Amino acid sequence: MIETALKALFILLYATFVGFMFMGIIRIVTARVHRRVGPPIYQPILDTLKLLGKKENITHGLIYDFGVIYALGATILALMFIPLGGVGILRAYGDLILITFLLEIPMLGIMFAAMSSGNPWAGLGAQRALLTLLAIQVPLGFAIVALAEFYGTFSTYQIVAAQQAMGWSITHLPLLLAAIAYDLVLQAMFGKEPFDIMIAPGEISLGPMVEFGGKHMGILQIQHAIALFAETLFFANIFLGGAVVTVFASPILNTIASLAILLVKQIAVLLIATLMATIFPRFTIDQAAKFYWKWPTILAALGAVLASL
Amino acid sequence: MNELVVMVIAPLLAGVLAWLLDVRGIKEALGVLGAAVPLGYAAVLYERAGEGINVAYTLGGFQITFALNQLSWFFIGIAALVGFTAVLAMVSTAKSSYEWLFALMSLSGVLGVFLANDLMTFFIFWEIMTFASFMMVLKYNKGASLKYFLLSVFGAYAMLIAIGIIYAKLGTFEFSAVQQAMYRDAYAVMLGGQGLFTKGETALIYLLFIIAFGVKAGAFPLHVWAPDAYSETNQSYTSFFSGALSKAGVYGFILMYILMGAKLTYEFGAFRSTTKFGYIIAFIGGLTIVVGGLLAALQEDIRKLFAYSSISQLGYILVGIGVGTALSMQAALFHALSHALFKGLFFLIVATIVYRTGKTEFKDMGGLAEKMPFTFAMAFIAILSLAGIPPLVGFASKWVLFEAVISQNLPILGGFVFFGSAIGFVYLIRFTYAVWFGQRPTDLDDTKDAPLPMAIAMGILALGNVLFGIAPGLVARELNKIFGREVIGGTLYVLDLGFGKYNALLLTIWLVIGIIIAGIVYFMGAKVRRIPVTDTYQAGNPITMDYNLTIRRNFFLPLKETLAFWLRMSFDRLYRDVGRYVEDLAETLRSYIYNGNVQSYAWYLAIVLLILALWGV
Numbered sequence: 001m002i003e004t005a006l007k008a009l010f011i012l013l014y015a016t017f018v019g020f021m022f023m024g025i026i027r028i029v030t031a032r033v034h035r036r037v038g039p040p041i042y043q044p045i046l047d048t049l050k051l052l053g054k055k056e057n058i059t060h061g062l063i064y065d066f067g068v069i070y071a072l073g074a075t076i077l078a079l080m081f082i083p084l085g086g087v088g089i090l091r092a093y094g095d096l097i098l099i100t101f102l103l104e105i106p107m108l109g110i111m112f113a114a115m116s117s118g119n120p121w122a123g124l125g126a127q128r129a130l131l132t133l134l135a136i137q138v139p140l141g142f143a144i145v146a147l148a149e150f151y152g153t154f155s156t157y158q159i160v161a162a163q164q165a166m167g168w169s170i171t172h173l174p175l176l177l178a179a180i181a182y183d184l185v186l187q188a189m190f191g192k193e194p195f196d197i198m199i200a201p202g203e204i205s206l207g208p209m210v211e212f213g214g215k216h217m218g219i220l221q222i223q224h225a226i227a228l229f230a231e232t233l234f235f236a237n238i239f240l241g242g243a244v245v246t247v248f249a250s251p252i253l254n255t256i257a258s259l260a261i262l263l264v265k266q267i268a269v270l271l272i273a274t275l276m277a278t279i280f281p282r283f284t285i286d287q288a289a290k291f292y293w294k295w296p297t298i299l300a301a302l303g304a305v306l307a308s309l
Numbered sequence: 310m311n312e313l314v315v316m317v318i319a320p321l322l323a324g325v326l327a328w329l330l331d332v333r334g335i336k337e338a339l340g341v342l343g344a345a346v347p348l349g350y351a352a353v354l355y356e357r358a359g360e361g362i363n364v365a366y367t368l369g370g371f372q373i374t375f376a377l378n379q380l381s382w383f384f385i386g387i388a389a390l391v392g393f394t395a396v397l398a399m400v401s402t403a404k405s406s407y408e409w410l411f412a413l414m415s416l417s418g419v420l421g422v423f424l425a426n427d428l429m430t431f432f433i434f435w436e437i438m439t440f441a442s443f444m445m446v447l448k449y450n451k452g453a454s455l456k457y458f459l460l461s462v463f464g465a466y467a468m469l470i471a472i473g474i475i476y477a478k479l480g481t482f483e484f485s486a487v488q489q490a491m492y493r494d495a496y497a498v499m500l501g502g503q504g505l506f507t508k509g510e511t512a513l514i515y516l517l518f519i520i521a522f523g524v525k526a527g528a529f530p531l532h533v534w535a536p537d538a539y540s541e542t543n544q545s546y547t548s549f550f551s552g553a554l555s556k557a558g559v560y561g562f563i564l565m566y567i568l569m570g571a572k573l574t575y576e577f578g579a580f581r582s583t584t585k586f587g588y589i590i591a592f593i594g595g596l597t598i599v600v601g602g603l604l605a606a607l608q609e610d611i612r613k614l615f616a617y618s619s620i621s622q623l624g625y626i627l628v629g630i631g632v633g634t635a636l637s638m639q640a641a642l643f644h645a646l647s648h649a650l651f652k653g654l655f656f657l658i659v660a661t662i663v664y665r666t667g668k669t670e671f672k673d674m675g676g677l678a679e680k681m682p683f684t685f686a687m688a689f690i691a692i693l694s695l696a697g698i699p700p701l702v703g704f705a706s707k708w709v710l711f712e713a714v715i716s717q718n719l720p721i722l723g724g725f726v727f728f729g730s731a732i733g734f735v736y737l738i739r740f741t742y743a744v745w746f747g748q749r750p751t752d753l754d755d756t757k758d759a760p761l762p763m764a765i766a767m768g769i770l771a772l773g774n775v776l777f778g779i780a781p782g783l784v785a786r787e788l789n790k791i792f793g794r795e796v797i798g799g800t801l802y803v804l805d806l807g808f809g810k811y812n813a814l815l816l817t818i819w820l821v822i823g824i825i826i827a828g829i830v831y832f833m834g835a836k837v838r839r840i841p842v843t844d845t846y847q848a849g850n851p852i853t854m855d856y857n858l859t860i861r862r863n864f865f866l867p868l869k870e871t872l873a874f875w876l877r878m879s880f881d882r883l884y885r886d887v888g889r890y891v892e893d894l895a896e897t898l899r900s901y902i903y904n905g906n907v908q909s910y911a912w913y914l915a916i917v918l919l920i921l922a923l924w925g926v
Contacts, residue, residue: 052833059840072824077823108693119858124860126742127867131865133735134732140727141728144715145720148715149715154712155809205846214834219831
């Protein structure tokens with residue numbers, strides 16, 4: 001019991017910290033691409049602390065508060081189910097479909113909170129977010145189907161274990177196709193250009209986030225950090241082989257080594273997304289739907305069909 | 310008198326009495342009592358469903374036979390529960406004793422369909438159910454009811470022809486006899502002998518049954534009646550209409566598997582890891598999910614949205630049935646239960662909104678969450694359940710279905726079901742936004758919350774959603790009993806399929822922990838100040854209630870534009886055109902044949918005589 005609690009606390013703190021570092025890395029990399037110096041890497045932490053420390057906050061009602069809390073709670077829930085090297089606490093139940101769903105449900109909380117504010121920009125942002133979700137679901141679904149059919153199991157942990165024996169997922173052609181499609185989907189899941197249609201800074205005043213300030217925004221920043229961590233971790237687990245290190249005698253060294261390996265893989269995923277985001281302008285929402293229903297869908301569906309043969 | 314007969318007759322009797330007496334207060338009491346009897350009996354007979362109960366009567370030359378087994382008990386349970394809550398809500402919304410009569414009659418019809426033990430009884434109660442639901446729609450909208458009636462009759466007579474063919478060959482209506490004969494037939498053909506049914510006849514029966522059950526289940530492209538019929542009637546009744554009546558179609562498909570699964574499998578062969586005839590059903594189901602979901606997102610009327618959503622969810626059940634393994638069948642049955650629970654709840658919520666505001670379109674609503682907090686809480690549960698958010702029942706059943714489909718290596722169907730879950734999310738948020746949040750039109754300012762009977766009815770269904778969600782093992786245990794073996798393993802809280810596991814209790818606990826952690830962060834911050842909905846960011850401009858800031862119309866316009874090409878094709882329009890063509894043809898025939906000219910009638914006589922002469926009479 002205590003051990004589980006300690007593990008959970010560790011995962012939570014680690015994910016939050018690394019997630020914030022990821023947000024910092026995104027800002028630095030973007031700045032360097034633009035030939036700027038950029039903020040220090042811990043800048044997002046300072047931002048969040050400032051937001052949480054505001055002396056006055058506003059609310060539009062119960063759902064406005066609850067939606068935000070629910071979003072963070074659901075993100076923490078999703079995090080617990082994804083195997084983190086050898087540390088995962090619920091990894092026996094880390095089902096592919098379950099995690100895919102769990103990674104989406106924080107959005108429900110954000111939508112509820114944003115919509116209850118009654119702001120027209122929030123409504124517009126919610127509409128765009130939902131259509132993006134709908135657009136990415138087709139390639140995402142096929143990518144998950146391809147994985148499940150290739151490995152014959154839905155357990156994320158068993159998929160990681162299988163990759164230790166058979167090589168990374170992306171070394172197999174059907175799964176490589178699925179991985180490319182999933183990577184394109186990640187761009188929208190992170191909310192990065194060219195698919196940051198939901199937030200769309202400068203176009204619709206941050207969409208769903210427009211009414212949030214103070215501690216609500218602070219909680220959403222934490223949520224974003226954890227979600228970044230969870231999504232990259234999930235990708236690294238299912239496509240990049242995860243990490244199960246057993247070479248050292250001490251379990252602590254093994255854990256540290258596997259966390260380090262995972263971190264490198266996560267940063268690789270993050271960098272691809274960031275570099276893509278810096279060079280592409282934003283799509284309109286109907287372009288995004290048409291794009292996702294065309295190339296990534298074809299790739300992922302091809303992968304799924306090949307995997308099922 | 311036998312329990313099964315009492316169960317079937319009680320609602321009808323109560324309905325007739327309520328109609329005859331027509332006294333305020335008494336008819337409501339009679340109606341609720343009539344719906345409570347089947348529910349009570351379903352509970353009492355639970356223990357005995359395992360051993361099976363049979364009863365037979367001879368009526369007008371036909372054997373009327375009823376049988377209760379595990380499978381029919383499951384469906385009876387669904388129908389009795391949803392029927393009871395719908396009738397309870399009708400206490401508030403029913404306008405006349407006419408509605409009591411036909412609502413209860415259709416409950417009798419549905420129970421009869423589920424309990425029938427031979428094809429003739431099945432057909433008779435199928436017709437009672439169709440007729441009663443038609444009368445319910447007729448009261449509100451003639452056009453919608455005729456559309457429903459025409460398609461239903463089309464389906465029912467397709468079924469009648471199929472039953473006729475079966476009877477002509479086998480000389481029996483009884484399920485067990487038909488089943489055995491079909492088995493024997495499949496074996497005979499397999500061993501190179503001469504079967505009773507040729508391949509063509511088998512295909513014909515299969516096609517006729519698909520039409521018959523597809524109409525009731527609202528499968529694409531036979532779904533066009535549903536949006537009109539579901540919306541143009543008492544919404545409390547629709548809760549039963551969509552929650553239980555549509556399950557009759559599902560039950561029909563399962564019956565087809567039981568009766569002639571072996572024969573169909575043998576005649577048409579396999580497709581990948583499933584059967585060819587099953588794959589066709591599953592594919593129709595997949596199309597139904599996508600079409601129903603996309604159209605639901607584009608509706609401007611709250612009732613139409615849920616009608617299409619109901620179609621979409623039934624597509625899942627068809628996919629599960631079509632894939633045809635024990636696991637996918639269980640998933641389909643599980644989803645049938647959860648669909649009844651959350652869709653029954655949704656239509657009660659719609660009924661409450663319509664009852665309290667008298668409006669049905671999104672453009673007239675908004676900001677109701679403050680005025681109807683209880684109904685909103687119920688809607689919140691229903692939304693989470695339908696969208697497939699753990700730990701509610703909608704997720705558990707969808708999860709089993711996903712795994713059942715994907716583990717059979719059917720990637721295209723997997724893509725369909727994934728898309729369906731996203732589209733469910735999309736149209737529900739639209740409903741949430743337009744009805745519950747944002748500015749409230751001033752004419753809704755004195756809206757009250759749900760009346761007590763409706764609140765109780767909603768509470769019962771919401772409890773079911775939560776209970777079966779956190780303890781999906783309860784349902785899995787019943788489903789395993791139907792198959793006589795452990796298809797879905799696990800405990801009360803855990804579903805274990807071998808290649809995937811889902812622990813609802815642990816998930817709930819961690820969700821609560823997550824929310825507590827988030828709550829701690831929230832409550833550590835400074836106090837919040839409540840501000841009105843007009844005190845909001847509008848590009849820095851001041852605003853008043855005179856501005857409409859909530860997007861209520863055409864919310865998914867970009868989706869409409871993206872799908873413009875596909876939306877140009879409409880089966881509704883196709884059927885209308887065919888209907889108009891048939892009408893024109895009738896008109897043409899009338900004016901040419903019955904032309905009022907005596908000489909032409911003489912000519913007809915001459916032609917007939919000529920034909921007879923040529924025939925050599």
